[in-house]
Amino acid sequence: MKTDAFALRHIGPRETDLQHMLQTIGVESIEQLVYETLPDDIRLKAPLNLDPAMTEYEFSNHILQLGNKNKLFKTYIGLGYNQAIVPAVIQRNVFENxxxxxxxxxxxxxxxxxxxxxxxxxxxxxxxxxxxxxxxxxxxxxxxxxxxxxxxxxxxxxxxxxxxxxxxxxxxxxxxxxxxxxxxxxxxxxxxxxxxxxxxxxxxxxxxxxxxxxxxxxxxxxxxxxxxxxxxxxxxxxxxxxxxxxxxxxxxxxxxxxxxxxxxxxxxxxxxxxxxxxxxxxxxxxxxxxxxxxxxxxxxxxxxxxxxxxxxxxxxxxxxxxxxxxxxxxxxxxxxxxxxxxxxxVYHGPKGLQYIANKVHAAAATLANELKTLGIEQVNSAFFDTILVKADAKKVKAVAEANEVNFYYVDENTISISLNETTSVSDVNDIITIFAEALSLQPSTVSDFTETNHYPENLNRTSAFLAHDVFNKYHSETALMRYIKMLERKDLALNHSMISLGSCTMKLNAAAEMLPLSNPNWNNIHPFAPLDQAQGYQEMLKKLEQQLNVITGFAGTTLQPNSGAQGEYAGLMVIRAYHQSRGDDHRNIALIPSSAHGTNPASAAMAGMKVVVTKTLENGNIDVEDLREKAILHKDNLSCLMVTYPSTHGVFESAIKEITQLIHDNGGQVYMDGANMNAQVGLTNPATIGADVCHLNLHKTFAIPHGGGGPGVGPICVAPQLVPFLPGNPVIPTGGETAITAISAAPWGSALVCLISYGYISMLGADGLKSCTEHAILNANYIKEKLNGHYDTLYSGEMGRAAHEMILECRPFKQKGIEVTDIAKRLMDYGFHAPTVSFPVAGTLMIEPTESENLEELDRFCDAMISIRKEIEAATIEDSNNVLKNSPHTLAMLTTETWEFPYTREQAAFPLEYIAENKFWPSVRRADDAFGDRNLICSCAPIEAYMEEN
Missing domain, CATH: 3.40.640.10 (Type I PLP-dependent aspartate aminotransferase-like (Major domain))
Incomplete structure (x- = not known):
């Protein structure tokens, strides 16, 4: 056993578990399972052409050396980005937690x-x-x-x-x-x-x-x-x-x-x-x-x-x-x-924020005053943190870069200097010295910042802010650390148990992938720094783009979109630009299956397209004949098809190549939603199925953590004809030869977290990535078979297999008075986050275990679902006072003197043995959404205001 192989640590099931899992599923091998899951005509014929997998130790050394190629200059570029001090207590207890x-x-x-x-x-x-x-x-x-x-x-x-x-x-x-x-x-x-x-x-x-x-x-x-x-x-x-x-x-x-x-x-x-x-x-x-x-x-x-x-x-x-x-x-x-x-x-409070703002403004004011004494004109009549000076930009730039300092050079005679929270008196003196040397002047020295306001009196803030308790009581590190921990204990995350969300791929976010994010050589570079100061980033980002090209089978990638929805939009805008380049401005029809994510039609409308919905068959597949009819009907104006593969229903549709060819035959392009890419990597790819562009959720398939709802990265990978249109940036040139304008603000979007996906791919290599996909399919089908007889699976492939996720039918339970929401809330008592509820089919649960979950965790989850199924069976529509309807059960409920429920406290909170070992307590009972929407409060309102609303 290669104990230094990253795949061994990332993939959950052990070699010794495989026989049991395969037997449960009813196959002889993983290869047989994949054969029964994936249409043979879209299987890759050769392994992915990627570098050999690194060990965690090798990657750690590699990323350190690569980071050393980034130059940490003092940067005063501004333009919406300023160096900030990350309080260590927040870095350690939130960012790295x-x-x-x-x-x-x-x-x-x-x-x-x-x-x-x-x-x-x-x-x-x-x-x-x-x-x-x-x-x-x-x-x-x-x-x-x-x-x-x-x-x-x-x-x-x-x-x-x-x-x-x-x-x-x-x-x-x-x-x-x-x-x-x-x-x-x-x-x-x-x-x-x-x-x-x-x-x-x-x-x-x-x-x-x-x-x-x-x-x-x-x-x-x-x-x-x-x-x-x-x-x-x-x-x-x-x-x-x-x-x-x-x-x-x-x-x-x-x-x-x-x-x-x-x-x-x-x-x-x-x-x-x-x-x-x-x-x-x-x-x-x-x-x-x-x-x-x-x-x-x-x-x-x-x-x-x-x-x-x-x-x-x-x-x-x-x-x-x-x-x-x-x-x-x-x-x-x-x-x-x-x-x-x-x-x-919270940590700084209102007085702390005012202190920081005053310090930054004082630094800018001091610098402006001192440069003025040198005879250097400062243009801004009123400013906060940024001054604009007239000087020979070429001369200043040469001296500044020799001293490892960046300014923003507006034109040959104008320089913008933005100061920030980290700027010290010493830094200001360094800037003065740079200008003095560049212009052959005698530098002056300041010993302290000037405390005068360089803006009109009527713009001075007079209103108070952040008077609430929470912003005025956690100003010591001990206090804030405990506050953060108190909040953390109220949240269920992957460090407690599996989060089996269909379409969201909550896999391991390995520590080896995360550690580089705390390194200043990576996290302290301005997005508009000169490229020669970001060589480590440039190498990493270009390599990641190449890796994603290989994985998708496409010719080009942009990392700029900073969410999956942004990726959808970027893909459609690139298709739009392609059609326009060919004089086909009229091509504005987007065909979208009725089962698609809601973001698909929203993105199409934002891209100026008209949405035509196509039908879905009873088995969950695209109705090919309806699609054919509409593609032919709209052939003169067809822009694209938006398709998710495997389908939103968790199935590899065997007609996919026929579908994509149909679109191409009628003049359209095919956009593939990459939400389910975790079932493709190493086995098939978007290019093979006939797509022209796909977006990838790096926060799903490629291990960037969800972070409680973000960050995300949604790059698009494109076929050769679309490469010229990849988006650019007005400050740092990037993108295709005829790039569309920016999709998001920074040239490479959320570049810092791309390190995670780069590490994930580099440490897994071609074999490891393929193994991840195989084990994701293995784990999903294991759960499907374990739950067979307790829950019906709504859709399956032609040979009865799920892809990497499945939809459980829960609508018949309404006859017992049980809604799918009741199952979701009851799972909390078992220590699990619910699967995806009522998407893409109302009244169902969509489960995706990912490759990272081991057999023991899969069994615990299945045991919980089977136990809940028995509780459903015992329920009656006449009596809603049952363990499901009353879930989740809080510690406060369990420790009250009187117990007025028709089941025991043990049944409520400890229905299975394993729970006692690691009990997670929901901190509130069911939240009333309707009440909250009728009485909308979206801030830390004083308790009096809250009581008035009630």
């Missing part, structure tokens, strides 16, 4: 109360700093948040009859360049005309429905936008503001100026630069627009006993209901990063 980074999206609120509270803290921080009424649980980055703001303002436009056909959106020329590029990408397909200009000369024409401003501007100038917003309102133009969140501890919040939406990034609240991400963007707006808000919102409600409980508020995945009528395809958040940012606010 599997109790936080391996948790899943909090759809099961009762076992996610800790994370929900942490996100509520984040939302409160955003609401109070921006001066708005409601905020969501975070978005992907500032650029995409700005695009979502534009989409929201377009959506609410329809409430004003006068604005119904108005389509112009004003963009201040002060906007960050990467934000502008994302806005350009998103505007055209939805019929929005961007007008870029100077906000001071804007004429407030009634042809505009909205506007967006940058606060402070891209090179640091601080403007008072009050009169602009007032004039805009008078002309029924709603205004979004992209604001630096740290500056809002000193400057008047946009909400107090009358902004309709405020967006930005919280990266400088204790989140590493990471060469562009992942970072938590924020999105805040008025309460009246809450139904148009993208992403997730965490809200307060009550549980069965009337006690306070938290859960995701409103319909957090409205695209699954609205589908192509949805205004956003975002179904995620940057939860791990928003937790860190929220904890940063």
């Amino acid at each position: 599997p109790g936080w980074y391996t948790a899943y999206t909090p759809y099961q609120a009762e076992i996610a109360q800790g994370r929900l509270e942490a996100i509520l803290n984040f939302q409160t921080t955003v609401i109070e700093l921006t001066g708005m009424e409601i905020a969501n649980a975070s978005l992907l980055d500032e650029g995409t948040a700005a695009a979502e703001a534009m989409a929201l303002l377009l959506d609410v436009r329809s409430r004003d009859q006068k604005k119904n056909n108005v389509n112009k959106f004003f963009v201040s020329e002060e906007i960050l360049p990467q934000t502008l590029s994302v806005l350009q990408t998103r505007a055209t397909p939805i019929g929005v005309e961007l007008v870029i200009g100077n906000h001071e000369t804007f004429d407030f024409s009634t042809e505009f429905f909205g506007a967006i401003l940058q606060y402070p501007g891209k090179y640091g100038q601080v403007y008072d936008y009050t009169s602009f917003i007032e004039k805009a309102a008078a002309n029924e133009i709603k205004v979004a503001v992209a604001a630096d969140i740290l500056s809002l501890a000193k400057l008047t919040p946009p909400g107090e100026m009358g902004a309709a939406v405020v967006v930005g990034t919280t990266q400088r609240f204790g989140i590493p630069l990471g060469y562009g991400g992942p970072h938590a963007a924020y999105f805040a707006t008025k309460d009246e627009y809450k139904r148009s808000m993208p992403g997730r919102i965490i809200g307060v409600t009550v549980d069965t006993n009337g006690n306070r409980a938290l859960r995701m508020a409103l319909q957090t995945r409205e695209q699954h209901i609205k589908r192509d009528k949805a205004t956003s395809n975002i179904c995620t958040a940057q939860v791990l990063l928003s937790v860190m940012a929220g904890m940063y606010a």
